[in-house]
Amino acid sequence: MLTFVALLVLMAFSGAVYWAARRRAGVIARGSSTPINSRPGHHGAYAAVWTAAPAALVLLLVGFFGDRVEESLVEARLPAVVRAMDAAERQIFLDDAISLARGQARSETLYAPEVQAALEASAAEVKVLEGRLHLFSLAAAAALALAGAVWGLSRIQAAFRAREGVERWIKGLLLACSVTAVFTTVGIVASLVWESWRFFQAVPLQAFLFGLEWDPQSAMYADQVVSEGAFGAIPLFAGTFLIMLIAMLVAAPVGLFAAIYLSEYASPRTRGLVKPLLEVLAGVPTVVYGFFAALTVGPLFRAGFNAIGAQLVGGPFNDLGL
Known part of the structure; x- marks a missing residue:
């Protein structure tokens, strides 16, 4: 949130620098006896870019990598009782320390008294590090923005490109x-x-290519007989080709008739309106349509058919035992 607010302030400041540089370049252009090399807008954009770009880069870097830096610094200062934990437990401890420092919900893990004391100390350290990191990023961004503004405004001359x-x-x-x-x-x-490569180390290639069963969930249960899982790809290939065949049976006639209509029967006005729309739709990746169908069309169909089924069960078919 602090990074977002700082970026908004930086945008406002760079906009002010843009208008100041543009106005100054306009004054120079009107008072110069020789033509100015660049337009006032170019001078304004040059000053605004030098104001915003370096400062925004610092803010974004801190926003993206600040948590990792904090976690690395805290992990380097962990007490011996926490270092003795395995990697998974130590990661949970670090996540709890960060959540505790930010006032967020932590895991339900119960720690020993000495580990709980270390957790509170690490949370306090995270608070201090987070405050220093934010202060450093804001100070560095402000210094870079001011330096960029001074640099951009000082470069405004009639001969400057x-x-x-x-x-x-x-x-x-x-x-x-x-x-x-x-x-x-x-x-x-x-x-x-x-x-x-890791997958085929555990599953033979021929079992994957020619297997008739796909049930990877069974590999999650080590106490079952089928704990090795079923990773045959034949059902996947068959399902893919079936979906492709159904899609072609639906799309090929519609696409062919639409092309014939647009090329032979549609008026120039209709063709000029429909053809760009079809080209835009054709440029959208098919996975987008798949997600749209799965998230929107699928639930609508399910709700509709469920409603029809409820009406049939409570309607005249109920007397027939249906």
Whole structure:
């Protein structure tokens, strides 16, 4: 919440810097005998970007990684009685300490008296660290915002290429977005490969490809005879092909008739309205439609058929034993 408020204040301050820089650049442009290199809006954007970007980066970094930093610092100072716990118990202890420091509900774990004392001490330490971290982030963001504003306003001159400076910031932002997308894809592929390798260490490949039963829940119960689980993929493949066949039987005639209508019978006005809508719908990933059907259409159908069933049970079919 504090980070969000700080970002709002930073946006307001950068907006004020933008208008101040734009006004100053306009005054210089009107008073200069030579044409100004960049428009006043470019000078305002240059000053606003230098004001907002470094400070916002600090706030976002603290917002994303502040909890991990606090947890690492607290974990490094844990007493010996807590260090003797295994990893899972120690993680629960840290989560309880953070929750206790923030006034949130903690787990129902019962601790020994010495561990309870360590928990209260760790919670107090989390409070102190959290306050210092927030103070540091706000001070650093304020200092960077003021320095950026002074820098941007001082660069306003008739010969300064403010437009190129703004474009460099935009190029850097686009480069960061593209690199993030690439690393996200690499991370997804690496995660899939790693988890698949672990899976096939426990389940033979031929059992997965040619097995006739899919019941992974049975692997959760070690005291049952079927504790190895059933990981045959044939039912998954068959279900996928069945759904694909049903979807094609429904979508192929509708799509074909819609294409024939738009190309042969629709008026230019109707075609100009419907064709972009269909292109937008075609560009939406099918998984989005699947989620929409599962979360919205499915419950509506279930409620409707349940209502019909209740009426049949209490209606004239009840005398027939139906």
